[in-house]
Amino acid sequence: MTTIEDRLRAATRAAADTVVPGSAPPLRLPGTEPRRGRVRRSGAGRRWADWAAPLAAAAAVTAVIAGVLMVTRLADLPQSRPGPPAPGTVHLRRAPSTANEAIPSYVVGLAPGPLLAAQSNRAVVRATASGAVLATLSPPRGYGSFAWVTAAADDRTFVLAAYGRGPATGSARARPAGNTTGFFLLRLDPVVGTARLTPLSVPPQPDLPGMGTAISGIALSPDGGQLAVAFGNAPGGRSELKLFDLRSGSVRVWRGAPSGGELAADELGANPMSWTADGRTLAVDQWVGLTINVHLLDTEAAGGDLWSGRRAVTFAHWPSGSVAGSAIITSDGTKIIAMAVTRHATQIQVNEFSASTGQALGTVVHLRYRRGAITSWPSVLWSDSSGSTLIVKTTRPGTKPIKNADAIPGAFGVITNGHFTLLPGIPAGEMMAW
């Protein structure tokens, strides 16, 4: 039987074989000949030609910027465009009055990086209701990008993970040998009108040798006192969770068995962890093949086996279940809420489960789509105490089926009383934290 992997290999190679050896056009390096604009090529339809130029121009600009960042990333060079020194303070504009007091006023987003989506070169503070940009922050000195963002429950406190070599330290101004992920507290003070980024006492987490970062998510506790850092593939091939006490600086570690699955969200960039309001329980997603288990971790324990916590809910993928997005525990600790794409991909559902028994409590929202319209994976990103108001990322209802085009990033919206309302100014495709 031909597997889908075989079909994929055959199809991609057939597409690649349309480019025959020796058919590459001559390379035109800048400054080596007069540049007269883009080379016209045969075979392109007029419609393509009409919009190819601006696209290619955009790609060109992106590639140049990307080059700068990629050299930094791969070749471990000092930062060519250092951001403001940490601690850094920028002006925070006043947020327009929100129309929905049931949701947080502020959101911090990381725009996809010019080279790698997971490496953002700016963090943007926005008003949730309008999307108005209130402040923009660059990565701290020594770091080339932001990689993760997470929020406390007070609507003012966030933690940003920055990625890069880190700052020079010591009299010899020695730099770390490789890239690391450093952690920074972002504090919004709307009264004074400042957004201030300061380094946390959490030690920077180094890359795996030759393999990049192993971090698969971060989650700040509701009171802002603890930071959970998930490592999807720590040394030894095992998942790991580190829980840093931001007041004392102590750390506790939970480790999974090497074959125990991966601590990661169902979707790239989504958060595999969520807290209850009392800070005593952390819900963590365990990936095992095409199954996701949500475990409830006792955060007052000394550490230990990552997967020994009670398994609250299991989500199975096709064919026995739905394709599920990442799950979240409500802050009162009673429910686990997850979004799912149904079998024929014509509905996205928001489903509730009992956190104590795992029993399905029901589907609170059905978003309906024409077949072929759902191309981004839904996730619950924020919940109020009981789960009656949610902020989600999902394919925008009313999206038309698309053919042979890139997937449209999920849009952000609020679900309350069974209805989805788009958050108009929050850009799709960014990593967001409320």
Added chain:
Amino acid sequence: MLDWRADAGPLVTALYQAHGVGLIRLAVVMLGDRPAAEDVVQEAFCGLYRRWDHLADTGNALGYVRSSVLNGCRSVLRNRSRLHTGPGPEPGGPDSVESAESAALAGEEHRAVLAALRRLPARQREALVLRYYLDLPEAEIAESMGISPGTVKSTVSRALAALGRLLGENR
């Protein structure tokens, strides 16, 4: 004093001669469009040339330019997606270049798989192409995409499931 541009030109050109076709092929798989693929590869090599003097490890130049090609493809796809949501030509429309490429392919089977592949989110598509077209190991895919090897694994797994769903297979 060493003129790095004089030094870099022949090296970058040699790299292009050795790997240009392979990278255009990679971009064609990603984009389904030869002219756009050539543009992306051209710009990636120009970026390499401009930054040559900053490369600490020129031995990894191929890895650098491959990542630049992936990024360029992502940029084209992002813009194509934006165009698709508004008025104007649909990238997959009947008189688009997709048809020209499709005509050159072996048949309906390949077209169906490629059409499904191109409906995946860009990063899932990248992971599948790097894994099953280039046969890269997880560590190299992770390096190219800037994610952890574990995330590569879950992304590939998830992308295969999504591809199966789009192709009507139960996985």
